Amino acid sequence: MIKGLGASFGYALGKVFVLEEENIIEKITIKNVKKEIEKFEKAIDSCKLDLKDLIDTTKLTIGLEESKIFEAHLMMLEDPEFIDKSKELISSKKVNSAWAVSSVSKSFIEIFESIDDSYLKERAIDIKDVTKRLVDKLLDRNNEIYNRLGVIIVANDLAPSDTAKMDINKILGFITRNGGVTSHSAIVARTKGIPAIVGLGDDIENIKNGDIIAFDGNSGQIFINPSEEIKNKFIRLNDEYLEKKEELKTFIGKKTISKDGKVVEIGCNIGSPKDLEYVLDNDGEGIGLYRSEFLFMDRKKFPNEEEQFLSYKTVLEKMNGKPVVIRTLDVGGDKNISYIKIPKEDNPFLGYRAIRYCLKNPDIFKVQIRALLRASNYGNLKIMFPMISSIGEIRQAKTIIEECKKELENEGIILKNKYEVGIMIEIPSAAIISDLLAKEVDFFSIGTNDLIQYTSAVDRMNQTISELYTPFHPAVLRLIKLIIENGHKNNIWVGMCGSVSGNPELIPLLLGMGLDEFSMNPSKVLNSRKIISKTDAGFINEKIDEILNISDAFELRNTLKNIL
Template identity: 50%
Template sequence: MDFLKGVGVSPGIAIGRVFLKEDIAIEIKNETIQNPEEEIKRFKDAIEKSKQQLQELYEYALKKVGKHEAQVFTAHTMILEDEELIEKVNEKIRTEFKNVEWALKEVTDEFIKLFEEMDNEYLKERALDIRDVTLRMLRNLSGIEDHSLVLLKEPAVVVAKDLTPSDTAQMDKDKVIGFITEEGGKTSHSAIIARSLEIPAVAGLSGITSQVKHGDMVAFDGSEGKVYIHPDEKTIKHFKEKKERYEQRIQLFEQLKNSEAITKDNIRLEVACNIGSPADVDRVIEKNADGIGLFRSEFLYMNRNDFPSEEEQFDAYKTVAQKMKEKPVVIRTFDIGGDKELSYLDFPKEMNPFLGCRAIRFCLERIDLFKTQLRAILRASAFGNIKMMFPMISIFDELVQAKQILEEVKESLRNEGIAFNEKMEVGMMMETPSAALLADLFAKHVDFFSIGTNDLIQYTLAVDRLNPHVSHLYSPYNPSVLRSIKNIIDAAHKENVWVGMCGEAASDPKLVPVLIGMGLDEFSMNPASVLEVKWMIRQHSREEMKAVAEQVLKFATADEIERFLESNDNIHLF
């Protein structure tokens, strides 16, 4: 049977009737007004009402999906408080005598166009935030009730052109059994929240809203991105069996919650989680992960008006360390730049931001900010098993300078009589080809490596992972990437340095056996993948997988490697 192909953004099987989410059309008239101050007051009142609604949404999302996902509403509030936007709307009202609805639309259209024309996929998707805020304001100005998915009465597959953060934050998992959108991708807010709620989802399916109507039956696999409209009995039977197998698989994994990740030849490996805020820790504990392999500290710097203070950071790191008790918490010093910009920091405009001033390069330029964070991390290390690592080290001098600054901060704390863990482990991210090639030298100066495959693949293959024109070249199965990983692990082990992996490849079921064979010590991932990776580790022996890894490294192409892994009888895929 024919199917439509989108981008699978959240795994799981969905079979159900369509709820076609159609946005209520708001007619915006271009009117000449007599009293500009009255319109400006209407604008101010709409801002205040919108801020109140966003605060309610923030609190709702905070309880339901966590702080990191809820922070999008903080970002929306910041748009409402943007002085440039407010002033431009007020000016248009005063000088052109335009009604507030028209003035608001004209101004925000300019901002939306600006973001949509950017090359960076992450920044392009910020246009959706502005559109969402504008729609909220226009509804409030027109007295139209919020068209919300909270009103959904029966379980359904939601189909929409796109889902705003406001939509997804209000999703009831019992009612929304899946969703399909025309726009968006794996980095969109809707996709992130879908994965947090474990709702199957497909994005980027152009024209889907015109091909289905309310009540149509659809079936899809959120991993594959294939969507079947009006599936026949045979297809429905196939998906029901697939769903049953998927649910059995989840139940099987749940039984491993209190089991250790031990290979068949009795080697214990660590399965940890990646987090972005203290609110994410509850899910780590729920899955009984072995620790936190990556605390993305830059999220403490985002969706706010200024840099977080030392005390704010200290409280966040301390909270995480105490909740995790004796389990390790690896904090990555802030990785700002590339696709992660700060609204309150005037970044230089760079032609290639991923190759510019980001991560450790920015830290070494703004040593004042770097030292503030290092003080907070060191102070928090007295309250748990905290480890720290530097991101995107590409030359040896960067590591030396970063460690020297760390020593200066330690000495300062000693002089102040402030406690910290003198033996706190310090490592580095391995995510550049230059670092991979010099792994033997770097290993003599750190306590551990953490392989960031997302960037390692991007830089090794010279492929912008957010660029749809070349994204087909971006593959964790590329032999150059896998050889780099093997080189990093071997060089580290010669110096008795342990190696973790915190990129997406760490939870790839086909790669996990290969990484076991290569000698990887720690796998770190989204909490939703922890139990599956535990299961994978328990199905294989390191000795057997060594032979598989050796064979993999002989192939010349990513396709050959992937086919080999899919057909190899020694690899147990669920």
């Protein structure tokens, strides 16, 4: 048995198809530079058309957020630096366009791969994807790997477009030498429901073309040429997995209520109005996190007030009175937008980002606040500020809301519906003074992704120390309990929009702590509702002190399993 990083849940059992690396592109001296540049330009145009088709298909079959991967690829093909350097190489060296493109892209790839940041390092594969697409056009070659019936793809890397084109009825799963769980290929695999393991490293050399393998996309375990016993085990596990997926459909239309009668709400995290179909299909009870920054991405300038208003209005109307929490612009950290000029920082996650950026740029912030206030007339709006670390930031933000409200009233726009104002609690300082912050707002939403990394001093993008990034750290769980208690003491509701809220092992504990609202990926709603329906919240509440007195994260996790 060998082990990689489980990147997409599911079980796979089948024959291996090893995807070989492309041969080195031959460098050829050309005579007609003008003709070669025309060939290059035609290939660029053809690739753009292919990508536009792929973007449209991905939006329809996978989702809006995943389609943005290929919108970024389209932008690469429009990058003047990439295009001009390729043309310059063709012209000055009189070389074939395929070699020129490959040579120029290598310099870009080397830059990304040298960056000491695992997230940015993985973006090198996007450049490789675009380069391969362009070179294939120039060499008139077609290597379709996506529809080989009943195989498990094994490769050094897989481009996001490779994953997006995979037919889930034919491809059983994939395994890669490189990559991490935040890679675009892994994201697409999870959304499409393709089992996947990444980051296997040199152990991938043990897998040969034609081998039969069984793997678990959750644990990362791989069995090469398994025994009949292991094969039967995987067949059974897969059957059980499919049965459970079908069973979950019975929870559509039901209230989210615990075994002992505690009613809570399960909302969904979205990035665009187009994501609403997944919310409605999975019976989400509201929007617990609308990431408004996606409105600002993949464009060349800020969206104006009307654009923002229409987007927020659409979500509020389609949710038909259900709560919609819209997070104000959360830029910086790992979310960089080209036209938003944030200076390079040594520690961007601790730097000039989110509410800090908005408060220093009130003209930009006020456009969003005005759009949100106007949209509040069309539904149940809750405005949420991210990255709050002090009471002063809340008061500044609320002052801007009041200024915008007066401006709108002076323009004859009356706000008919009451809206709420809340904050994300994702910084330890905010958690510690949550009793004071609760007096200033209508709700809290706990952002566990950042709360874990700030509390544990662990970069959540760093694979080398990934085992230290755990929601089971007792300090993290104690802070969550404190936040919930302080919210309730001040009569405000407390939700959670970080990944922990959809963690099946922690949902019962959060329920016992008194969490009012869980917000998660739409695909997790029904399973979470099922878990809550089988949980006695009162019983868990009685065990909380015992659980939080355990000092070790590993031991705490095991104790939770035994109690539940």
